[in-house]
Amino acid sequence: MSTVNLSDITKQFGNVTAVKGLDLVINEGEFFTFLGPSGCGKTTTLRMIAGFYFPSIGKVKFNNQDMTSVSPEKRNTGMVFQNYALFPHMTVFENVAFGLKVRKLKKTDVKRRVEDVLKKVRLEPFIDRQVSQLSGGQQQRVALARALVIEPDILLLDEPLSNLDARLRDEMRSEILRLQREYDITTIYVTHDQVEALTMSDRIAVFNLGECHQVGTPTEIYNQPVNDFVAEFIGETNLLPIERHKEEGITFIYNSNDLNKSIYVTNSEQNIASYDGADQLYMSVRPEAVQVDVEPMEGNNVLSGTVELVQFTGESVHTIVKITENVTLKSTELNRGPSTYMKKGAEVYVYLPETQIRIIPAAKGEV
Amino acid sequence: MSTVNLSDITKQFGNVTAVKGLDLVINEGEFFTFLGPSGCGKTTTLRMIAGFYFPSIGKVKFNNQDMTSVSPEKRNTGMVFQNYALFPHMTVFENVAFGLKVRKLKKTDVKRRVEDVLKKVRLEPFIDRQVSQLSGGQQQRVALARALVIEPDILLLDEPLSNLDARLRDEMRSEILRLQREYDITTIYVTHDQVEALTMSDRIAVFNLGECHQVGTPTEIYNQPVNDFVAEFIGETNLLPIERHKEEGITFIYNSNDLNKSIYVTNSEQNIASYDGADQLYMSVRPEAVQVDVEPMEGNNVLSGTVELVQFTGESVHTIVKITENVTLKSTELNRGPSTYMKKGAEVYVYLPETQIRIIPAAKGEV
Amino acid sequence: GGDEEASNGAENEGSGDGSNEDLEDKVVVYSPHGKDILSDFEKQFEQEYDVDMEFLDMGSQEILDRVRSEKNNPQADVWWGAPQVNFDQAKEEGLLAEYKPSYADALDEMYHDEDWMWSGTSITPEVILYNSKEISEEEAPKDWDDLLDPKWEDEIVIRYPLASGTMRTIYSSIIYRTYKDTEDPQEGYDWLQKLDENTKEYAANPEIMYNQVAKGVGSLSVWNMPDTVMLAEEKGYPFDYVIPESGTPVLTEGIAMIKDAQNPKAAEAFYEFVNTPEAAKLLAETYYRIPTRDDVEDLPDWITETDINPMDIDWALFQEKSEEWMEYWDNQIKNTEKDKSNEE
């Protein structure tokens, strides 16, 4: 178990800057997730921690010990690769035992520890199989066991679930979490699946274009995004450009040109992100906060429109409402049976609760 | 545009039966989905329609014309492969033009039609790129364009989105739907992602172990599954074995041994699936129908338990409640901000609405 | 040579001057003579001297390549067997050492180098070879000029001259016949031009040439007498030969010492040994080689009974001119189409 300390890390490949001025502290025993779209530098950062890349600028420290130029085999990290990287010519046992044999453990110790960890990942019956005879999910668990058995200080996982189907993915998520808690290892997890990130992590760092935009717990990130990129990338949202108008007690009033209307927002840390005077501002409302009704509603933040599309996803139903030519809003309701679905083309009223709107600046430094 | 008629199809590989006695009619212009877990025979069925496999028993008809043993190049189907199968040595233009050149169209016609279809999939600027220089989503659209440009009678898609990340997947879904509507082609779509199946399809066939369990519209399948396999595979559900007890007006009463309690269910087609006397019965309640409260509730179907886990997924919050040693129930609520989340360990009451429970038999023919 | 033979040396009776104490332990011989001759001589030589003879058996051209490449660190002591053109070339490149054998007097001056860089061990007169199944003795051409008769069109198979010392010598001799008077090779070129017209194909190596003549693809060739006799008598080829009446080039096969050899004394012993009258007789009787020495008695009939009319040859001129002549032939005369049959 270690803390990981990245200070002011920049990594360049030729003239591509993959990571820019990154500062991060990952605490002991934490489940920390790097989240971001493809190509934002997640893998690069992870590989710098593992020692496969060396930062162009900056320092990597484990427990205040400088590891910046230490070679990978001396770092004692356990990595699970996106494609598992299992050794195809070895059995399950040999794959898992590899790291222990390298450490010159006694044969009996190796056997005991491999059996232990395989029991933990529930693969004991497969111990003598060739890895090619395992299903995707099983292979993933072998990779996990192989990384865990050496009792690494830090566990690194690079999109380990991205090739699995939805059901298996669900299963593996709880498996990974269970094992992480059990071994209590500092874990860094890379993904671009936000549901995965939100359900599993203690804290999340959201990346874009080589920069880290926000670090926080899942609910912080989802409920209080610092800018439009984070709001849009994490979960679905309705995003509208707006302008600051005036203050009325605990309520701020913003103007939306697109809607040609004022929007009222409760003035609280929850609802207003910090921004500068120069920033372009957006209002973000999550679909599940948007209330749609066929009955007329009174009060602030009520708009009217027509239902453009009703989308059934099983658990919930999305209703997409067209307000003006340029603005459509999405609302999500739990599925309560077909009788409760809106009809396409219906005239409806849409209410955006003042306490559920968040005002955020545009992300800086975008290209 | 064609109808596709599969009658009594069985396909055997050696002594593996991949598909068993399948009867299906797919209507003109329909968006039809094969849904099922890995290895259930979806691909095999699709490939029999495309002509890459020949059924061991049974007939494949397009528009009442027997195609059972016609070779693939004479069927005029357009297939999008799971791995796209783009020709790596050709540019985007050459890939898309391939099917037209085979048909010996004039050069100018080829050019016009390729440009048309590339405009439709929004890839015109990339027309002269090598396919390896495209991102996953763009490659997917090239594959789609290549299949569409020959104006096939039937469009076949084998898990086209399974390699893409969540965001791209969303985007591609609407793209595919838009194009299918625009060209109005009979489309057969294979997936094991239920959200995909539910949001896109006109009708869905649910497969398991080579057999088709249910055919219906997305809401039918989700709200009125015919057996426990379908209920469990499509969406999340709380499933409990129960026994028929008695009838009380419009309400049926069932006994759950696990809960040691009676469960009341409205007697309607919505709530009670057809079953035989001999069948093992289950009650299925969707998490979004389960209501959880810290305040005591009165009436039938109210249980009490403790909160075991609260899982935040962004849009919604899952609360897992332990009722007895063997029974935990999952409840889903929309995210209304951290203040509304349950606390782990809290004593709570759980209500299962009588109108939202569905009684289903165990699936037959399982191994 | 194997060690088992070395022990035989203990019982050697000593020979000649019997001064083999100063001889080195071994002698290395490069030779194209083939395993039969070489092992035969190895046995005899090792019996006589307490010296281990080692031989490497390879073609003359390869020997030259090798000796040349090993110039700075010679591995061989003696080079036994090669047409004199090869020796002349080696001499010019400074690869050989001078040695005048004890039997020098028995050699016609035609059969040794003027500086004693090499000396002849056997002679090979060139003859017209014909397939005795296809052509009767009467029909066969009697002289070089008869080969130009149009009736032999497409009947002649010739070993490709550029790759063969023997053939180069024959071609040069033909040119030299007139050149020695006119100082102009043109007449000779014309002759070769006509020969080329009658030639069916050029064979790349002797085996192919034998095969093509034996099977009747062609029925005439020019080749050396000893090989022709050997093939007919030993291997059952339907060959017979005619010695051109007007004279024929007689090639000398020789032996030479390698410069800076590691075992010079043993080499000298070997040099002497292979050309004793007994050895020459053995070579003639068993291996169809005509000796150069004029003091060998009781030679087989096929040698004594044939009347060879040696052509008068200026070897120094050959050495100087042959490259130019052959290049002319190669570029101006040779009909590439005939390299090897007409193509289908």
Added chain:
Amino acid sequence: MINAKKRKTILLLIPVVVILVGYVLYPSISTIIESFKQNGEFSLRNYTDFFGSKAAANFEALWHSVYISLLSVLLSALIGVPLAYIFNRYDFPGRQLFSNIAIMPIVLPSLVGVMAFMFLYGEAGLVPNAIKDLFNLSDVPFKIGGISGILIVHAYTMYPYFYMTTSSALNNIDPSLEEAAYNLGSSKFKVFWKVTFPLLTPGLVAASLLVFMVSMASFSAPFLLAGGYRVLSLQIYFSKVNGDLEMAATQSVILSLVSISFLLFMRWYQSRKDYRMASKGIGTHRSEVNNPILKSVMVTLGILAMIILLLPHATLLILSLVPEGAWTWQTYPQAFSLENFRLLFDDPNIWDPVRNSLIMTCIACIGVFIFGLITSYTLVKRSFIGKNLLDILVMIPWALPATVVGMNMILAFNKPSVFSFGEILVGTFWILPLAYFIRFIPLVVRSSNAVLEQMDDSLEEAAQNLGAKWFYTFRRIVVPIILPGVLSGTLLAFVQAVGEFPTSVLLYTLDNRPISIEIMNQLRMFNMGQAAAFGMIQVGLIAIVMLISYRFFGVKSENTL
């Protein structure tokens, strides 16, 4: 700061560069220097001569060489690719056996092999005469010779390169690509021509390279079958025969330059397009073929081809069974006996050459296996400046004519040098294994490159991440994974080294005379039958080695390259 990775790259490069420089570049330099000398002084005369006074002959030879090499590439491809297609795409009884036979031509000893061809297809050959007698023709219907002879022999002996690369490439092609083409409505032929064939490009490029270079440097076929036809490799020989060594060196340099240009051209050609399959391992479905007529046509063609391919071996066998004198002027052999074998076995030392060849080839193969592995690893998995140069260096022993390589070796190692540890190597046992080693580096490196390129880098990283040092990783992960491919490359090197003649004849000593020398000497003594018998021993030896490596190491000849 030099990071850990760079340090290791440098450590790896040191042995690779030392060996390549010491044993490939250093010997070749003497040829280059020679080419710039005229009567011992530096001058460009040879080059001005080459392009000036001797231009007519040289250009003709150069043009013929290139022309023949290109045609050889084409013909070999025409035989190798369809055969590979039939044997890999159609299943029929005996397929495995036939696909092993398909590489037998490589086993044919070079000189007697060509002779066997003449006995088979020459004007007096078995096949034309059999047809003539069968149909009572007045003349033979066809015969080989001249250019057609060279080409046929080249195609016959070199098509296995295409066969092997195509086989392994075919097995790597994602079948869904072909299915996509069928689905779009194209016919079988179109699919092959427009999709399958272009996707074979990387393999075809590798094979073309090997064939082109071998044909450029090929000696026995043009020499034996068309002695007067001017090609560059023969020009070199004749220059040498004429004693013009400097011109020979110049011509060798030009020949290698042409071969290396071809190498660079092929690399450029391959890099123009992308042939990597987007995804591997999915789409393992294979469509079912049910056109019985097509299948039986293909299978018949395949079997016929096999019979034709084995005819030269059969001829060799016949030759070895015909006693002396029984097949000289006769069209057909008159008698059969084991006489030749008996004569051979009468010699108590008969097995010496076989043993020598085996030992030396094994030593060379072990060396070339280890060195090829490391070199190929460095070339494929490491990035450094001068990679292209290193790649060219690796191919030089293949681009130079074998005789030139042999002469270079003598010149380089008949005096003490650092690379020979202060010893004189010429005249020792070790010079020949060293020569084989150098000659066959390119084969092993090429075949290892192919497998290494397919190996995922993350496997090595995973091992490192688990704490394994580089060498441990290399030994336990990299080597076992790529072993099959490298072993089959080594097997190919073995097969060729056993029959290697041109360098052997220049370098062998009494104690290490190899099989090929023995065969050649029998031939020189006009013992065609015994030469053939010895040839059969060589064929048998190689067949046994192939069988053993297939049985015990699972090396499939098709995996090579």
